[in-house]
Amino acid sequence: MRAAAKPLVECTGLMKTYAAGGFAAPRGTHVAAVGGINLAVAPGETLALVGESGCGKSTTGRLLLGLEPPSSGSVKFDWADLQALGERGLRALRKRMQIVFQDPYGSLNPRFSVRRTLAEPLRIHLKLSGSGLEKRIRELLESVGLESAHAGRYPHEFSGGQRQRIAIARAISVEPDFVVADEPVSALDISIQGQILRLLMELRRRLAMAMLFISHDLAVVRQVSDRVAVMYRGRLVELAATERIFEHPAHPYTRLLLESVLRPEPWRGGPDASVRAQTGGHAGLSMPAGCAFSARCPLAGSNCLDGSPPLREIYPGHYCACREAAATTNSI
Ligand SMILES: Nc1ncnc2c1ncn2[C@@H]1O[C@H](COP(=O)(O)OP(=O)(O)OP(=O)(O)O)[C@@H](O)[C@H]1O
Ligand SMILES: [Mg+2]
8 A cells, every 4th residue: 555655654564463362262372463565654744544443443553663563564654664674773763753642641740840751852862962952842841731840840840731742842842753652642631632633744754754653533633634544453444535435434433433523412422332332443453354344244255255355446545345335336
């Protein structure tokens, strides 16, 4: 799957399995958290990764950053194969790839002052020290809307939104080319979410960073992303430009996701809830032989049991992994 421009980050056949835990799992069985995906992010692009809880979004993000090795497949960052780089090479690339986590409480070391949190990457990657370091810390705090006088404070002295600003300052401190934002606002109060999103998007524009924006919230995704990748049980099922996905969703799972957002009373439980209840969001122990979504799919036919459907281009730049949808979607 190619991004329009030369990709900055690209993965091929990316797969990650974990040893399965819990009573239901016989010894030695594995969960395919990511089941073989191809994806490319162009420089400066924001690609959203959406899908229900447990479908493999965070694992994909960690693999793209080389925070853990894939079970198979490869990740290339600016043409460098992360697996081939080794620890040292990977450490050198760290400066160009950063992550903002969902939880602003867990992601900051409570024993580190803001100054120390921000100083660490600046010392390691930019070799700053003394007054140069102090100046950069001040600039960073101001660029995320915090007072530079607060550099000596500790995480517990800040609100959730302020902590997320600190985490964002840490991520952008080294002016990375690529940031994985893993549900960056979902742990925050609704009233704060907009501010943090606007900050993130403004910084992304200013620093021309590419971003993998992981989210459950399709309304937010529509506002911030250039393209959207939809994931279901470890696989990509649809990928297209944002407006295309929202205007012409092709995969039955994407349609279900969009319907559940548009439904006026989502708490009544709709298709999304029943999908989760019946199949589990995660790439479970018993992957069906065919399309993982077939058990719940209104379009399912005998075709669907014949191996996992590959992503196919059904319209320029619009890819869908559904034989039935590909057959019925005209190029509107
Ligand atoms: N370190 C791990 N060890 C074992 N299993 C794991 C590990 N990390 C993830 N998994 C499993 O892999 C699957 C995908 O998890 P992942 O966290 O990537 O999903 P997600 O889409 O980010 O979910 P959420 O929306 O809830 O954050 C889940 O079944 C999860 O339990
Ligand atoms: Mg996650």
